[in-house]
Amino acid sequence: MSEPAKAPEPTKPAEEAKISPAELKKRAKAEKQARRAAQKGDQGDAEAPPAPFTNGVPEEQQAQKQSGPQDSKPKGGQTKSQQQQKQGKPGAQEGKHERRGSQAQPLAMRPKVVQTAPPKEEARKNSKQVELFSHLYTQPRRHDISGATKDVHPAIVALGFQMSSYEICGSSARCVALLVAFKEVIQAYTTPSATSLARNLTSHYLSPQIDFLKSCRPISESMGNAIRWLKKLIAEIDPSTPEQEAKDYLCDEIDRFIRERITVTDQAIASLASGLIKNGSVILTYAKSSIVEKTILQAYANGTRFRVIVVDSRPLFEGKSLATSLMRSGLEVEYLPFSGITHAVKSATLVLLGAHSMLSNGRLQSRVGTAALAMQAHKADIPVIVCCESVKFSGKVALDSIVLNEVAPPEELLPPRVAPSQPPTTDRKDEGDDEESKVKTLHDWQDIAGLQILNLMYDVTPAEYIRMVICEYGNVPPSSVPVVHRLANESM
Amino acid sequence: MPSSTVGQTPSLSTYLKSLKHNDIETSIELFISLLKRRQIRNSRSCAIATISLLLRVVGEVRTRDAQQLIERIRAVGRRLVAAQPREMAVGNIVRRVLENIREVAERDQDPAESDGSITTPSTPPVPGETKQRPALRTKFSEFSPLHGAATLPQDMNARAPLSASSGDSSPAIAGMAETALQRPPLMSSNTSFAPQGPAGSSLFSILQHPQGRSPFATPPAGAQSPALRALPAKGDEGPTSEKLDIKAEVITAIQDLQRELEEVDDEISEFAQDHIHNNEIILTHTSSQTVQSFLMKAASKKRKFTVFHTEAYPNNHLETHDTIVNGSGGGSAEDADERWKPLTSMGITVILIPDSAVFALMSRINKVILAPHTVLANGSLIAAAGSSTIAQAAKTHRVPVVVLSGVFKLSPVYPFDTDELIEYGDPGKVVPFQEGEFMDKVDVVNPVYDFVDAELIDLYITNLGGHAPSYLYRIVADHYRVEDIDLSGGKGEAGGAVKAG
Numbered sequence: 001m002s003e004p005a006k007a008p009e010p011t012k013p014a015e016e017a018k019i020s021p022a023e024l025k026k027r028a029k030a031e032k033q034a035r036r037a038a039q040k041g042d043q044g045d046a047e048a049p050p051a052p053f054t055n056g057v058p059e060e061q062q063a064q065k066q067s068g069p070q071d072s073k074p075k076g077g078q079t080k081s082q083q084q085q086k087q088g089k090p091g092a093q094e095g096k097h098e099r100r101g102s103q104a105q106p107l108a109m110r111p112k113v114v115q116t117a118p119p120k121e122e123a124r125k126n127s128k129q130v131e132l133f134s135h136l137y138t139q140p141r142r143h144d145i146s147g148a149t150k151d152v153h154p155a156i157v158a159l160g161f162q163m164s165s166y167e168i169c170g171s172s173a174r175c176v177a178l179l180v181a182f183k184e185v186i187q188a189y190t191t192p193s194a195t196s197l198a199r200n201l202t203s204h205y206l207s208p209q210i211d212f213l214k215s216c217r218p219i220s221e222s223m224g225n226a227i228r229w230l231k232k233l234i235a236e237i238d239p240s241t242p243e244q245e246a247k248d249y250l251c252d253e254i255d256r257f258i259r260e261r262i263t264v265t266d267q268a269i270a271s272l273a274s275g276l277i278k279n280g281s282v283i284l285t286y287a288k289s290s291i292v293e294k295t296i297l298q299a300y301a302n303g304t305r306f307r308v309i310v311v312d313s314r315p316l317f318e319g320k321s322l323a324t325s326l327m328r329s330g331l332e333v334e335y336l337p338f339s340g341i342t343h344a345v346k347s348a349t350l351v352l353l354g355a356h357s358m359l360s361n362g363r364l365q366s367r368v369g370t371a372a373l374a375m376q377a378h379k380a381d382i383p384v385i386v387c388c389e390s391v392k393f394s395g396k397v398a399l400d401s402i403v404l405n406e407v408a409p410p411e412e413l414l415p416p417r418v419a420p421s422q423p424p425t426t427d428r429k430d431e432g433d434d435e436e437s438k439v440k441t442l443h444d445w446q447d448i449a450g451l452q453i454l455n456l457m458y459d460v461t462p463a464e465y466i467r468m469v470i471c472e473y474g475n476v477p478p479s480s481v482p483v484v485h486r487l488a489n490e491s492m
Numbered sequence: 493m494p495s496s497t498v499g500q501t502p503s504l505s506t507y508l509k510s511l512k513h514n515d516i517e518t519s520i521e522l523f524i525s526l527l528k529r530r531q532i533r534n535s536r537s538c539a540i541a542t543i544s545l546l547l548r549v550v551g552e553v554r555t556r557d558a559q560q561l562i563e564r565i566r567a568v569g570r571r572l573v574a575a576q577p578r579e580m581a582v583g584n585i586v587r588r589v590l591e592n593i594r595e596v597a598e599r600d601q602d603p604a605e606s607d608g609s610i611t612t613p614s615t616p617p618v619p620g621e622t623k624q625r626p627a628l629r630t631k632f633s634e635f636s637p638l639h640g641a642a643t644l645p646q647d648m649n650a651r652a653p654l655s656a657s658s659g660d661s662s663p664a665i666a667g668m669a670e671t672a673l674q675r676p677p678l679m680s681s682n683t684s685f686a687p688q689g690p691a692g693s694s695l696f697s698i699l700q701h702p703q704g705r706s707p708f709a710t711p712p713a714g715a716q717s718p719a720l721r722a723l724p725a726k727g728d729e730g731p732t733s734e735k736l737d738i739k740a741e742v743i744t745a746i747q748d749l750q751r752e753l754e755e756v757d758d759e760i761s762e763f764a765q766d767h768i769h770n771n772e773i774i775l776t777h778t779s780s781q782t783v784q785s786f787l788m789k790a791a792s793k794k795r796k797f798t799v800f801h802t803e804a805y806p807n808n809h810l811e812t813h814d815t816i817v818n819g820s821g822g823g824s825a826e827d828a829d830e831r832w833k834p835l836t837s838m839g840i841t842v843i844l845i846p847d848s849a850v851f852a853l854m855s856r857i858n859k860v861i862l863a864p865h866t867v868l869a870n871g872s873l874i875a876a877a878g879s880s881t882i883a884q885a886a887k888t889h890r891v892p893v894v895v896l897s898g899v900f901k902l903s904p905v906y907p908f909d910t911d912e913l914i915e916y917g918d919p920g921k922v923v924p925f926q927e928g929e930f931m932d933k934v935d936v937v938n939p940v941y942d943f944v945d946a947e948l949i950d951l952y953i954t955n956l957g958g959h960a961p962s963y964l965y966r967i968v969a970d971h972y973r974v975e976d977i978d979l980s981g982g983k984g985e986a987g988g989a990v991k992a993g
Contacts, residue, residue: 130843132856313848314805320923320930327933334935337806337922338847339877343914343939369848372881375888401852413846415813442813442844450836451816452843454800459852 038147128410128446130454136407142215151208153188155181160216166316171356171392172262172290175222178213179258182230183251185209196239197246202231218406221357221365222392225489229257261488265389265472266291273352273387273470274299281306282349284377287367288318289354291387293325296352300331307331309348313338313369315412315455338369341376351377355388360485361397362463362478364388365404368456374465383467386478390471390488393481401459410453414442502526504537511544516552519545520568527576535581535865536781539753539900542572542585547746550589550739558597558738565590570979578915578941580866580874580903585749587904587976592745594973596738752955756898757782759955761789767894767953772797772858775850775886778804778876779815780863782896784835786953787861791838798841800857804876805847806921807940816842847878854889861894862944866913867902869968871946871961874913877939883948892950899954902964904972910943 129137141164142148145157159181162168168177189205191197210227213219219227233253237246269291277283277299283306285292296308308331312319323335336344351373357365364370364386374384398404445451463478470476473484500506507526511519523545526532532541546565553564569586576582760782768774768790774797776783787799801816803809819834836842845853860882864873873879873895886893907913919936930936946961953959956967 127841132853314803314846323934324930327930332935333933334937335923335930336937336939339805339807339881339942340937340939342877342880342942343937346911367848368846368852371851372848372885375851375884376881379884400855402856405852413844415809440817442817444817445844448817448834448836450839450841452841454843454845454849456845456849456852459849 127449128452130407130452132402133405133407133454133456136405139215141217141409148212148215149208151205152212153181153185153209155184156209156212160213163213164216169316169318170288170290170354171220171222172266172389174220175226175391176258176262178219178223179226179230179254182206182209183254186247186250186254189247191243197241197243198235198237198239202234206231206234220392221394221396222389225391225394226257228489230254261391261472262389265391266294268472269387269389269470270294270298272475273385274302274304276350276385277304277306279305280349282309282347283307284309284311284344284348284351284373284382285322286311286319286353286370286373287313287316288322289352289366289387291389292352292354293322295387296326296331297329300329307334309334309336309344311336311338311341311344311369311373313367316367318367338372341373345373345376345380345382348377348380348382351382351384353384353386355386355392356458357392357394357396358386358388358469358478358481358485359398359404359460360395360482361399362466362481363398364461364463364466364478365394365398365458366461368401368459371401371459371461371465374461378465384465386466386469388469388471390473390484393471393485393489395482395485395490398460401456404458404460406457408455408457410445410455413453413455414445417441417443502529502531504532504541507532507541508544511548516549519548520571524571524575527572527579527582530576535579535901536753536898538576538579539581539585540750542582543589543746543750543753545572546586546589547743547750550742550746553739556738558593558600561739561742562590562593562597565593566976566979573979578913580905581900583905583979584900584903584972586979587972588749588900589742589746590976591971591973592749593738593742596741596745599741600738753898753900756900756955757785760896760898760953761785763953763958764789765793765795766958767859767951768795768797770795770797773800773856774798775800775802775853775857775860775882775891777802777862777879777882778808779811780896782898783861783863784815784819786896787835787840788833788838791835791840796839798843799835800843800845800853802845802847802850802878802882804878806938807917808876813844816844847881850878850882851885851888854885854891857886857889857891859892859894860886861896864895864897864901864944865941867895867897867952867964868907868913869902869904869965870906871949871952871964872907872910873944873946873949874941875944877942880942880944880948883944887948893948894951894953895949896953899956899967899971902954902967902971904968904977907943913941913943915940 142160143164148157159168159177162177163174168174185206186201189197189201191200206227210219213223230250233250237249241249273295277296281304283296285296285308299306308326310319310323310326310333312323312335319335323333326333334344353364353366353370353374355364355366359365364374366386377384396404440448445453466478468475469478469481471484473487476484502522503526507522510522514522523532523541526541527538532538546568549564549568550561553561555561555564565586569583569590572586573583764786768787772795774787776787776799790797801812803812815834816836817834819837834842862873862875862879862882864875864879866874868874875895883893885891917938917940919931919938922938923930923934923936925931949961951958952961952964954967959967
């Protein structure tokens with residue numbers, strides 16, 4: 001807990017009510033300034049905002065910080081400036097010295113009486129990020145197109161928003177969608193006169209698209225592997241090939257990749273894994289994995305009679321859509337919230353899990369909550385099987401769930417807003433800090449000092465809980481993951 | 493029925509108000525219906541309601557006889573427990589009251605004592621009486637810990653005088669009380685410590701013809717030395733002025749119990765300083781008031797720590813959110829004392845996480861603090877759903893698990909069949925019933941509680957202090973009488989029956 005952040009906190013509730021109208025005005029002014037400044041230094045002139053340190057600028061920075069990521073509509077928030085401010089915070093992982101210097105300045109300015117509002121806002125802003133995961137808060141998710149460079153292809157824009165709103169969710173789905181969108185992008189590309197496709201396509205054309213996607217939602221491991229494969233492919237194109245031919249070749253290769261490494265692989269894994277499901281089995285699964293769904297439907301189509309238990313969790317409720325699709329196929333499904341895990345493992349005979357990625361130390365990175373389920377199943381001596389295509393295998397290692405993860409916007413965890421009987425904002429202005437008269441809900445969490453909400457997307461399951469991994473190379477133990485990764489992803 | 497309660501949703505507060513002007517039978521019926529409809533839910537509310545009801549019951553009992561008072565309380569207790577066997581706080585309070593009555597009665601009998609009539613008011617029912625028992629079929633198996641708590645099916649009683657409750661050694665006690673009288677009491681009058689009685693005289697019951705189940709199937713054969721002191725039972729001797737005192741003293745004891753219930757949070761919080769220190773990261777679950785006041789106490793001693801709070805979806809998440817944001821919210825109390833402020837107002841960082849993230853974060857957690865629904869005699873818990881996952885994850889990561897519970901939550905029941913103890917709640921909270929097709933074809937299950945084994949718990953903090961789980965049977969022995977563990981059964985000519993068998 002940062003000391004300066006704590007000091008203004010206790011007094012804040014009292015003063016907050018009084019300064020909020022003035023604060024609002026200041027904020028609006030600051031945003032206008034920021035918009036103007038960012039329009040000037042649009043594309044890479046990132047140094048503009050932090051360099052001149054006058055009174056106005058830290059205020060605008062901090063006001064932006066406050067308004068930008070937390071309200072999911074950046075009012076004039078520009079990605080670049082937001083990025084710097086994020087990195088300028090105390091917990092930043094990039095040790096760029098000018099950024100740290102930029103952070104030091106507001107601290108030194110705090111003793112000046114001039115503004116009490118911005119340091120408080122910044123402190124408040126800081127305190128809304130869980131310090132444990134400060135390395136994962138690099139970029140707020142973008143929710144509209146402002147600030148995107150003009151090079152971003154409309155297909156990529158659409159894809160980005162589909163991913164950030166969880167329309168397209170799930171590692172395989174995102175990978176396929178990415179590649180399909182890239183096909184369109186590649187077809188729309190024309191080589192500039194001075195250079196060749198092989199040299200220009202990746203760095204000048206595809207990179208902005210990828211950056212845009214990253215700003216919508218951090219890319220998954222499968223997407224990363226696919227992009228690496230594609231870049232390698234592009235680099236190997238003979239410069240003398242005519243452009244259209246090269247583009248067609250790339251698109252065909254992308255089709256082949258999707259077919260070989262995802263579609264056919266899924267079928268192979270499904271038929272392998274469905275052999276593990278016997279009559280009378282009780283299959284336990286968590287959230288929604290497309291490959292597990294295919295396996296179950298395949299087994300059902302083969303005539304095996306069994307039952308499925310689906311465990312689900314907040315906030316995405318992916319398990320519900322899995323349960324619905326299985327129910328429509330005629331299977332017997334039991335559906336439990338996460339708190340019902342102990343009940344679920346009582347009757348289960350087999351656990352099938354999907355993966356976001358398999359790490360090289362044999363651990364499974366999957367939807368948050370998978371590790372707890374695997375642990376309970378392991379304690380109950382139920383075999384845990386992971387179905388995972390080799391495109392998701394990764395060279396990374398992780399010892400816990402903190403190192404590699406994704407922090408989603410905390411607003412997703414808030415319960416659906418019930419129509420309030422009294423609007424909370426008016427209450428705040430009336431009273432001092434008489435807590436009992438205000439009925440606050442969790443939707444006011446921003447204003448409550450010290451309250452944070454953490455919305456993790458993934459967790460890492462230890463290798464000893466996993467009995468077997470089924471990939472297109474067959475059934476392997478978790479310790480063979482680095483071998484498969486080398487075979488499949490690094491030696492193409 | 494007074495009209496004041498008609499317009500409001502029945503709950504603990506309306507019930508307590510109505511107690512003042514309803515007659516006893518109506519109050520009992522009202523409480524039973526509140527329990528059955530689950531309008532009165534957690535342990536503390538049930539305990540408060542039970543004790544207020546029993547206070548009135550005792551106040552109205554006309555008899556001067558301790559034995560009859562005991563019978564009356566047992567009868568009422570039987571009905572209450574049968575209404576909702578999984579709310580074990582109700583049974584616990586009834587047994588505490590019975591223990592108080594017996595203690596008071598013994599104290600009165602002390603001068604005139606030691607031989608007296610032996611007959612323990614103990615449980616093995618006289619066969620003739622069972623026919624009047626209501627035909628309440630319980631689904632509980634014979635080994636269920638709840639079996640003895642509910643009304644027994646008739647066939648059970650047709651067997652030997654042994655009742656089929658778990659964890660009781662009453663028939664043996666009956667036999668022992670007989671035989672014990674022939675031996676001088678070896679123990680001092682100190683009630684809390686190792687009972688010599690059953691251990692010493694158990695040989696006699698082995699030599700006797702065993703009837704039905706072995707009474708030593710359960711570990712806590714925690715009969716106290718008061719078993720040696722035969723219960724005063726039908727003492728009609730003694731001047732009436734002494735008998736007058738029994739009722740008054742019982743009422744005083746019950747009021748002490750009431751006060752204990754009110755102060756349990758404060759007493760537990762006294763230990764907060766010893767267990768929470770600076771820069772700790774603590775994980776807690778659900779919106780328990782006990783845990784909140786525990787953490788508030790530590791925070792008020794200027795300890796700076798972080799709390800990860802799981803939200804206990806779907807049964808408790810709204811109350812948890814409310815507790816985090818507003819402090820001990822809820823509706824019942826109107827006084828604005830310390831514990832109403834949320835933890836964040838004391839400068840503590842509180843981080844709300846969904847239940848699924850517990851394993852992911854457990855490597856950074858220093859301590860887990862849980863509050864149970866019920867604590868069972870072997871040190872295991874029934875706690876809110878999700879607690880078992882938390883405790884398992886904590887064990888995997890070697891994180892200590894601390895359980896805060898008042899003694900009123902401690903039940904003398906032994907968990908033979910843990911499945912029976914779990915209550916299942918409204919599936920509409922998981923998936924709204926509007927989704928007709930889904931609810932029709934998919935089996936939605938919503939367990940409200942979880943069983944947490946004693947091995948996963950490192951420390952219990954009760955209002956009596958901190959204990960290891962293995963010590964709890966002792967506290968059970970201190971606070972409950974063995975003969976009260978099974979509330980069923982009528983007056984015993986138990987001693988005679990056993991001897992004859």
